[in-house]
Amino acid sequence: MPETQTVEKLDIQTAVLTHRKLFVLDTNILLHEPLAFLSFKEHDVVVPMTVLEELDYIKDSKKDVARDARVSIRAMEDLLHDASPEQMLEGVSMLGLGSGKSAPSGALSIFADLSMQEQQQVFTSNENDNRIINAALHLQAENPKRDVVLVTKDINMRLKAKGAGMGLVQDYRTDQLISDMKYLTKGFYTFDGNFWDKVKSVESVTEGRDTVHTIDKSLVPEPYINEFIVDENSGFAGLIEAIDDDTLEVLDLGVDRLMARKAWGIHPKNIGQAMALHTLLDPHIDLCILTGPAGSGKTLLAIAAALHMVIEHNMYDKIIVTRSTPEIAESIGFLPGTEEEKMAPWLAAITDSLEVLHKNDENTKGSMSYIMEKANIQFKSVNFMRGRSLQNAIVILDESQNLTASQLKTIITRCGEGTKLICAGNLSQIDSNYLNPLTSGLTYLVEKFKYFSGSATISLDGVVRSRLAEFAEKQL
Structure with missing residues (x-):
């Protein structure tokens, strides 16, 4: 079946009814996360033939991502091994490969490389990135009613694709646990002002040199085990050892005590090194x-x-x-x-x-x-x-x-x-x-x-x- 008819069939049967997007994956997505093609929920995923060629080259190399290439190839083969050539072009359903709300229900298809005559003449060379972009541009032109998205971690490739006329280009963000680096856990919480002035009630137990304070949980936003609590103004430093529904158990360490620790002749130069x-x-x-x-x-x-x-x-x-x-x-x-x-x-x-x-x-x-x-x-x-x-x-x-x-x-x-x-x-x-x-x-x-x-x-x-x-x- 010609490729255009295959895409049109997919467009009529699925996109008009369900408004599913069509994601075209770059090689670096599958190297970064080998099972990334399972992360697009109800949407359809296309892997260009050029991507498979790059994975094939990398899997036998000595690069540190060779194993990831092999894992990705095996996972796609497990899904597509019983599919006919026509079905691989049309798309094979990924339904049943996962559980929960994020389980995939769209289709995975392989897009055969375009001939030189079919490619849009926007590039002066036929390198792999350009061939993948051309595949995405072709799918975009053949599916005007669908959102066709090129997904790549290559910033320069995203710029090239947009410059070539690709309407939707994005990074792969499914694996991101935070939206901005400012939200990354630091391992400690610093109080503004005096820590003890904010403590309304406390129970303290001393065993030997160790003193553990039980304080209100609301004093620390999103507390977790082994998080430090620091107030250098009052000299207080503590370590969260246990978390209950309403309280925190904090081991009292003290800034001076932390700064006095040493290992192999090395003393900390600031509170961060001390912690x-x-x-x-x-x-x-x-x-x-x-x-x-x-x-x-x-x-x-x-x-x-x-x-x-x-x-x-x-x-x-x-x-x-x-x-x-x-x-x-x-x-x-x-x-x-x-x-x-x-x-x-x-x-x-x-x-x-x-x-x-x-x-x-x-x-x-x-x-x-x-x-x-x-x-x-x-x-x-x-x-x-x-x-x-x-x-x-x-x-x-x-x-x-x-x-x-x-x-x-x-x-x-x-x-x-x-x-x-x-x-x-x-x-x-x-x-x-x-x-x-x-x-x-x-x-x-x-x-x-x-x-x-x-x-x-x-x-x-x-x-x-x-x-x-x-x-x-x-x-x-």
Whole structure:
């Protein structure tokens, strides 16, 4: 059946009756979320043939998104494997592939590539992005009664599509848990004015050095477990340990007490670092999430706390350090040496932090070598974490803002009994082509785990690296 007749048939049978939209997906959508085609509810989804070609190329590559490409291809094959060529062009119903209000009920179809004569001559080259835009333009022209929407995470492609005449172009936002970064959980709530002036009733219980206050729940908007309450004016700092229907149980820590903590010779320079250090050293916290700008101390605090717990207190057996390396998948095999030696260029931030911690030693390099052996510090590529089971270790995942939610899930599910995971990242420095601050896996992690009693998040504000770095962070 000719493609035009197929589209017209789909238009008559469904769009006129139900006003369903037609979403055309770019490749990066399926790489970002392999099952994204199931997220459009009652609307229909079209995957251009060019997208399948790109997925086919990526699935066999060494890119870190190869697995996502394979997952997406398998999921579409499971739906379409019994469909005839005509049915694949017309659309195969996705009804029954999910449950609840967000379950898909539209159709998934494959759009065959247009010939050069059929394509709208708005581009000077026949590259993949242009072919996908041409497919969307063709569907838009053949379906004047429908809303045809091109969905892509590529900002430049959105601009090109609009310039070429595409009426509806949008980013993929189904996976976004927040609408603006200002709503991202910080891990603490700061009071304006004196905290105790706002407390109308309180019950306090003291056991040893610890004092727990039971206060009214309405004092803190949207409280959650392991959220800090801070009032530097009065010197009060507390940690929410339990939440009831009307009350909060808050462990009284005190600003001075928090600022007095140290790990491996490192003292916090501000209240944000103090809260982060308290969280890192808490054995009841299995997942520590540190966000903040470059120079705020995320990596240094993580390394110092890890050395403190492994060497001084023997709480863990080893330290595993890894990070997101977008380019490492294709280049690591060509670098000489062991995996640790191959990872060295990407983990220089870790060795820099070790140098800072031992800069006053007589032999800095000797001290670093001794500590790395004593603490059993291992440098691992995030690409090789899949399939492992990490027991009784501290795992430091640096630059985690460049990972998707599914990639972070892969790493977190590797953590076995007695393992503590520290995720650090700067959401203003994302290198991935498929992510932005709202869709980063780090953002997803912060929001999804904020109600989990075994995790804690701290957003570090100040840049303490140098006054030059602080000025650059604010002004550039």
